[in-house]
Amino acid sequence: MSESLLSARNLAFELYEVLDAEALTQRERFAEHSRETFDAAIDTARSIAENLFAPHNRKNDEHEPEYVDGAAVLIPEVKPAVDAFLEAGFLNATRDFETGGMQLPNLLSQACFAHFQSANAATTSYPFLTMGAANLIETFGSEEQKRRFLQPMIDGRFFGTMALTEPHAGSSLSDLRTRAEPAGDGTHRLKGNKIFISGGDHPLSENIVHMVLARLPDAPPGVKGISLFIVPKFLVGDDGSLGKRNDVALAGLFHKMGWRGTTSTALNFGDNGDCVGYLVGKPHHGLSYMFQMMNEARIGVGMGAVMLGYAGYLYSLDYARQRPQGRLPDGKDPSSSQVAIIEHADVRRMLLTQKAYVEGAFDLGLYAARLFDDTQTLATEEERRIALELLDLLTPIVKSWPSEFCLKANELAIQILGGHGYTRDYPVEQYYRDNRLNPIHEGTHGIQSLDLLGRKLSMNGGAALKQLLKLIQASCQQASEYPSLVALRQPLEQLLARLSAVTLALLGDLMGGKVNQGLANSALYLNVFGHMVIGWRWLEQAIKAEQGLAAGNPADADFYQGKLQAARYFLTWEVPGCQHHLALLEARDDCCLSMQDAWF
Amino acid sequence: MSESLLSARNLAFELYEVLDAEALTQRERFAEHSRETFDAAIDTARSIAENLFAPHNRKNDEHEPEYVDGAAVLIPEVKPAVDAFLEAGFLNATRDFETGGMQLPNLLSQACFAHFQSANAATTSYPFLTMGAANLIETFGSEEQKRRFLQPMIDGRFFGTMALTEPHAGSSLSDLRTRAEPAGDGTHRLKGNKIFISGGDHPLSENIVHMVLARLPDAPPGVKGISLFIVPKFLVGDDGSLGKRNDVALAGLFHKMGWRGTTSTALNFGDNGDCVGYLVGKPHHGLSYMFQMMNEARIGVGMGAVMLGYAGYLYSLDYARQRPQGRLPDGKDPSSSQVAIIEHADVRRMLLTQKAYVEGAFDLGLYAARLFDDTQTLATEEERRIALELLDLLTPIVKSWPSEFCLKANELAIQILGGHGYTRDYPVEQYYRDNRLNPIHEGTHGIQSLDLLGRKLSMNGGAALKQLLKLIQASCQQASEYPSLVALRQPLEQLLARLSAVTLALLGDLMGGKVNQGLANSALYLNVFGHMVIGWRWLEQAIKAEQGLAAGNPADADFYQGKLQAARYFLTWEVPGCQHHLALLEARDDCCLSMQDAWF
Secondary structure (H helix, E strand, C coil): CCCCCCCHHHHHHHHHHHCCHHHHCCCHHHCCCCHHHHHHHHHHHHHHHHHHHHHHHHHHHHCCCEEECCEEECCCCHHHHHHHHHHCCHHHCCCCHHHCCCCCCHHHHHHHHHHHHHHCHHHHHHHHHHHHHHHHHHHHCCHHHHHHHHHHHHCCCEEEEEECCECCECCCHHHCCCEEEECCCCCEEEEEEEEEEECCCCCCCCEEEEEEEEECCCCCCHHHHCEEEEEECEEECCCCCEEEECCEEEEEECCECCCCCCCEEEEEECCCCCCEEEEECCCCCHHHHHHHCHHHHHHHHHHHHHHHHHHHHHHHHHHHHHCECCCCCCCCCCCCCCCEHHHCHHHHHHHHHHHHHHHHHHHHHHHHHHHHHHHHHCCCHHHHHHHHHHHHHHHHHHHHHHHHHHHHHHHHHHHHHHHHHCECCCCHHHHHHHHCCCCCCCCCHHHHHHHHHHHHCCHHHHHHHHHHHHHHHHHHHHHCCCHHHHHHHHHHHHHHHHHHHHHHHHHHHHHCCCHHHHHCCHHHHHHHHHHHHHHHHHHHHHHHHHHHHHHCCHHHHHHHHHHHHHHHHHHHHHHHHHHHHHHHHHCCCCCCCCCCHHHC | CCCCCCCHHHHHHHHHHHCCHHHHHHCHHHCCCCHHHHHHHHHHHHHHHHHHHHHHHHHHHHCCCEEECCEEECCCCHHHHHHHHHHCCHHHCCCCHHHCCCCCCHHHHHHHHHHHHHHCHHHHHHHHHHHHHHHHHHHHCCHHHHHHHHHHHHCCCEEEEEECCECCECCCHHHCCCEEEECCCCCEEEEEEEEEEECCCCCCCCEEEEEEEEECCCCCCHHHHCEEEEEECEEECCCCCEEEECCEEEEEECCECCCCCCCEEEEEECCCCCCEEEEECCCCCHHHHHHHCHHHHHHHHHHHHHHHHHHHHHHHHHHHHHCECCCCCCCCCCCCCCCEHHHCHHHHHHHHHHHHHHHHHHHHHHHHHHHHHHHHHCCCHHHHHHHHHHHHHHHHHHHHHHHHHHHHHHHHHHHHHHHHHCECCCCHHHHHHHHCCCCCCCCCHHHHHHHHHHHHCCHHHHHHHHHHHHHHHHHHHHHCCCHHHHHHHHHHHHHHHHHHHHHHHHHHHHHCCCHHHHHCCHHHHHHHHHHHHHHHHHHHHHHHHHHHHHHCCHHHHHHHHHHHHHHHHHHHHHHHHHHHHHHHHHCCCCCCCCCCHHHC
16 A cells, blocks of 8 residues: 555654664663654554544644534534543643653654644644743743642643734734733733634533743733733633633634635634733743744744645655556557556656655654754753754744645646646645644744854854754765766755855845845745755765665665755755846845835 | 726736737737727627626625535526527637638637636636536537537537546546446446536536546556546537536535535436446547647636735735825825825835736736647648647646746735735635635646656756747847846846756656655755746746837827836846755755655
8 A cells, every 4th residue: 555644664764864862862861762662652653643643634624613602613524633632641642741742852853743734734833832831831830820720731621822913913922012910919800902822612522722822011011011811711610620711712714725624713812801811931921932943833834834745745746656647758659558647757857856845854854853852951061051042043944844845846746647636636745734724823934044144154153054064064064975966066055155154244234234135035945945854865875875785685776866866955955046046146236125115 | 986806907918018919810810800890809808807806805705605405506697698698609719710610829718718717717617617518629629419419508508517637636647546437339438526626516407427537447557448428407409509517426415615616526427226327438538538629728827816816916006096095215204195005115016926926927827828829830740849848838837827926916816905814805816816716726736847857848858948948048038238237147047047947857856766856955946947047938928029119109108117127036036046946946956845744
């Protein structure tokens, strides 16, 4: 049977050949794990994803949640799937054994999740949002809050949301207006409206814990005046019992292009003046708390984009192998049999492009997940700090690159299926529609590019950038041991050298006060930087493929050849295409910046 | 009020400054026309499109046609819109005065149609398909067929379809299996199944005339054994009265990603052995007849893609002007007002990119329409032949370039609207979904690339290519009179020189028998060739803008500056990006060709 969620061989390649997941079991936190326990978790994830998530992916799309009497109603297939996810322990995959978790590395947790993201992005959102909210409380909440709200989340009884966006403040969080007034008893009363809150209502859990950004009366303006509050749908008594309904109302549902199975809600807080909220951590620190959790959230979004791309790639690959159509240019005899379309060079191009995009981004997402483990479990604080800096730097790429290029992969999957791909009888058009959200939420593409160029590069004197460049150079050095990789290494080295120079120049501009000009072409910069990173990851994969070929298991030869060909495609077809973007960056081209409103 | 369908100023620029539509009135066929009659037709089109087509565009999408008792049921708004289109004479816009037409140039007809395509792609399909079918009968049908089938189509009583695709033969028409047996009385009996037949059933007309490709019993295999038949839904008596239902059954409707308002049907011909068809023209010439009408059809598809891009561009432009969000990088004071998002450099980039794509492709589509007029009305046969060769060469670009890049424009429009753009409360996500069909139907992208590189370039010893290169060189020459255009001309000249050399080399390969290798990267070639053509059209627009600025109407200065900036964007940001593709073509890179099935 062909695989539909992801390639098990490729996942094993990533975990055990590229990223050396087994080495993690040497660390104290993961000492009780082994390749066997890792594989068992993955097998469980695959089985639940295939049997309970994938089957209702289309139905989720066709029967989006309905607003009935102030509540969101979902199709009945969602709850058993989510329950099985909870039952198997994936909600707490990385949590301590002693709190009921599996104490898995983040790398393995992401590898397991990938199956659910591929099978059904919408249903997967509910537990994922809960994990994000739970992590916030775990890291910044009081013991009392953990007891009252976190523990029921860990137990799978309460779900969570992240409530940031307001109608007039999407990307511009500094303009949030939701207010929180002290009630005199240590609690607060919130008032305001939030939109696009995913999972803001549903019947999957006893309670929903909204993590809400709002302003206290004495808040300074801007991002430094935002606080974080727990606002439950139902109040919770000291004994953990559910109390009355809090003053949070579902004002309506948004109807989206895709990702339809996840409710996207408008929530009104405090319409009746009695919306109880609990301050998390210190006043005015809400946004910094959110940002500290952002690496995880953005890895999650990036991997979600990867997996939708992966699902489309595998589907179109299988289709191209089955579907006879036409003949090769040199064999036009109409009485001969038609060939499978995978034989056509242009179909191969579209498949190879998809493979290069999704497997390149898959590798990066898992690499980032492993870095996250390093930030938690490397031996010394210094090592953990270095890992965190690198992860901070890579996060905009991990989030944005798959959102752009795995979406492009979905477009190619539709094209391979032709007229059939355009119908809703096949899944590929839904993959595109679902994936189209990813360049928008959790920081738009534009926001990511500003984050990279305007913040991340210059952090700690550019330490992370230097670290990354060193790693890439080391890979190039290692690649030079393989004659077959010379042609792959060179384009990356050329890009690296020129991008390094341009980066210094742009940072100089920014420090010199030319802020608008320096950031004007940040989207170009993001694209080039992303290609450098993915190009590096492909070179790493190519090195491991050469090592695998040398090890000589004939059953694997085709797999490794495919890796080498995809690496060749990415490094010789895609990476050199960035040179022109570098020229524009070098020239500080102001074509877009100098365009005037009145000229449009 | 902001314009939603297209910019009237830009249309006037195209017609009267770039393409000199008034010169057409010097030709005998258009002698009774003038700028006033042209503008009157355009005003009528805009009014009907705005008032009857645009208002139900979303409803068409939300309430797609339903299959009820063997027939397709549409929303009630479609018929009055189509009736108004017919009533105003647009179905016969280019037809002779004496047969009730407006005898408009094709250029003006396309300019009128553009409004409908922008307003409502799905409803517009019904009359467009009818025009295509009518043109086939008019050109190749017998007098009897014209009387019986064409005249009622001209009168708007019968609609038409093009029935080519079969379940096992999409792009590969040579594998069509539908059979046509002579009935002994000069008619035939057809048997077979067709899929993806747009407009294959609907309640908009008294009858539907299917133009069906099928094989006669003595047909040679392949494309040289395909004949064209008229197969009406209802038989038509000698007196023009409708007879009994023909043996054509609606087997079902396809449910599509977009373009939902147009029925996409599965039709069964001859399930009961009594499907009457009438041979058009000579046996076994069906495909060549279809191909002779293809320029018009493909200009239509290309313009459809342009107009969906245009609609998204104008919507996102208006949104970007209205929507306050965030502050400029050098003005982060949170107590200051938010700026309209059009002030952000990256939003400007996304708007300018859209402008460059849609206005560049709009120009090319109208240029092709004017060329079509030249093929019909230039003074000498020699001149008409030259025009036809050029049109044949450009047609793959006219069809494919907008299908790719105006689709990309739709993606950018969604991005500008952010979370809102992802909801169905705003029209931009539908534009993308509607437009996604265009790279698939009427010859996929891959087919267009093979048509260009494998057929069109070498026709008549490469005469058309030489002609095109001469025209581009002449534009470059003219641009050299304007110092401001030097930087725009150079990238085009560089592309032209290198592409010319590569073209010769590739054609040499093909003639030398290296067919699979020579065509392997045809998609790259199509992309570069397309950018050369659009780059040329932008240079032409820039020249006209300089002339307009020199003429000195201050009210127009902003408009012309916008043209110059978009030309600058396309020629300096996009065109040089093709150099890497040229390098791959020069190297005959076989990365995709040599990829093996087993390696995926």
